[in-house]
Amino acid sequence: MASILEIKHVSKFFGGLAANSDVSFDMTQGMIMGLIGPNGAGKTTLFNCITGYYPPSRGEVFFNGKLMNGLEPDKVCKLGMARTWQKVRPLAKMSVLDNVMVGALCRTNSLKTAREMAMEQIGVVRLEHKADFLAGGLPIGERKKLEVARVLATKPQLLLLDEVMGGLNPAESEEIIQLILDIKKRGITQMVIEHDMKAIMRISDRIVVLNSGEKLAEGNPEEIVNNPDVVAAYLGTEH
Amino acid sequence: MRMTFVNTKDQRGSSPVKIVLFLAIVALLFLFPTFVESTYALHIMILIFISIIMGSSWNILGGYTGQYSVGHAAYFGVGAYATMMLMQFKQIPPWYGMWVGMAAALVVALVIGSICFRLRGPYFVLASIAVAEIFRVSALNLKEITNGAEGILATEIPPLKFGETVVTDFLSKVPFYYTGLVGVLVIIAVTWLVQHSKLGYYFQAIREDQDAAHSLGINLNVFKNTALAISAIFTSLAGSLYAVYVGFIDPTTVLALDLSVQIVLICIIGGIGTILGPMIGAVVLVPLSEALRSNIIAEGLISSGLVREDSGLGSFLKENLAHAHVLIYGILVVVVILFMPDGVLGFFKKMAARKGKG
DSSP, X not given: OOEEEEEEEEEXXXXXXXXXXXXXXXXXXXXXXXXXXXXXXSHHHHHHHHTTSSOOSEEEEEETTEEOTTOOHHHHHHTTEEEOOSSOOOOTTSBHHHHHHHXXXXXXXXXXXXXXXXXXXHHHTTOGGGTTSBGGGSOHHHXXXXXXXXXXXXXXXXXXXXXXXXXXXXXXXXHHHHHHHHHHHTTOEEEXXXXXXXXXXXXXXXXXXXXXXXXXXXXXXXXXXXXXXXXXXXXXXXX | OGGGGSOGGGXXXXXXXXXXXXXXXHHHHHHHHHHOOOHHHHHHHHHHHHHHHHHHHHHIIIIITOOOOSOTHHHHHHHHHHHHHHHHHHOOOHHHHHHHHHHHHHHHHHHHHHHHTXXXXXXXXXXXXXXXXXXXXXXXXXXXXXXXXXXXXXXXXXOEEEXXXXXXXXXXXXXXXXXXXXXXXXXXXXXXXXXXXXXXXXHHXXXXXXXXXHHTTOOXXXXXXXXXXXXXXXXXXHHHHHHHHHOEEOHHHXXXXXXXXXXXXXXXXXXXXXXXXXXXXXXXHHHHHHHHHTTHHHHHHHHTTSSOTTSHHHHHHHHHTGGGHHHHXXXXXXXXXXXXXXXXXXXXXXXXXXXXXX
């Protein structure tokens, strides 16, 4: 299958610190790629490099064969690659519907069409009953869902989810897992950063492990669990 | 949480009651000069109209888009100077001059915007102040072009003719009243259109979270500059109107930091990010400042019998209170901001919400 995203030797330096160094991997159409690693491994930095928030210091990012280096986040979104934020960013003084409409307006100039598109996505994350509530007043679980609905409304081909289950209780996490699997059924490729190992093993087709900015391992979930380097990175080595 | 009482339904459709009320007020305002002959009342109304136009213009950038410019005097001054210079030095009537002013303000806005919008938050505020100061100092020193500190005095406004018939000769305040009123209706319409379009959604998204907006496909530069352009054009219109109405401008009145702050205050006092806010702000602030200036408080205290005129306190107040009008004005503004952080409009909405619950 064709690669939708190719990351080639991407490095990102902040001063002398290498937040990412020489990371490479490919993603094929329709897959879910899990991105894991200990805190500070450079997962979010990699997201930022891919979506245009930082230009990579070295290396290239290709999306559908197009070089993405140097493109602004709004261009990246228009091209069909959209991300959510680890720390949710609701547009607090706007209603849930208006939040999602802002996403939908990326693809249309008509408020009416945007409203229809937004209601559809709000239905997907099951927030219909909160459509007229202010986004700033939602509890964390619903904010995470709002984040997903808003980003889905931009009609992405590739969705990058940054810890959408962080801070959620098991029931809420389960809902998000189902949501991610639903999104996969609709043919949207996803890259998911997650700390919940059980969840990531369940949903991912492949997993990339980052450690100290470098790619430590890549493979399907079973390979990753049985990889001694990964176990060492998470639990430390035996003495 | 303070944000919960903001009525989000306002953005979708207006109720028939509101529309009827709005039309009734507009009709009343159009008839106002026919039954009120007091020139002072008309004067106050014209000042209110000018304040509404400049407040609402700022509101599009500050209130909707969240970019707090404290340098809007620059655009006000550009409008005022363009109109007055063309009228006095080139004999071009102001109803052409104001368009030149608006075009000039647009160009200035795009230049300033493309530079200053790289900055966020307090840094943008400081940059906007600095830019306005550049304009003030330039107007002060380019004596050959602007008359410098002497300012420009309008000697005569040419009569507005339609064919051969004279529409108005601008001898009374009435033509200024109607010009101001039409200006207000235009800025209300513009704000309404912005609020009910993609622009309004994008502006508010930028206000709430720039990074989130950016990631949702919003080109920050384009939309911030659009907001500034709309804002600057109509601030310039207010400047033109003010210049021709007052008949005299100099750098310390139309390009001063005071004025920039005044523009912001109109919105903050009224309530930012709403159509009604700047109108309420202007209706509160203009009469307040006029009343303080004209010594109405001292006279009121004396005539109501609270303070005797021949007492020491009475004569002290009568002589000095008017001089302290800026001080009192300042204190009142601080009090309003402390106790009504969402402006007068927000305050009453909160009250209404409480009443509804209790």
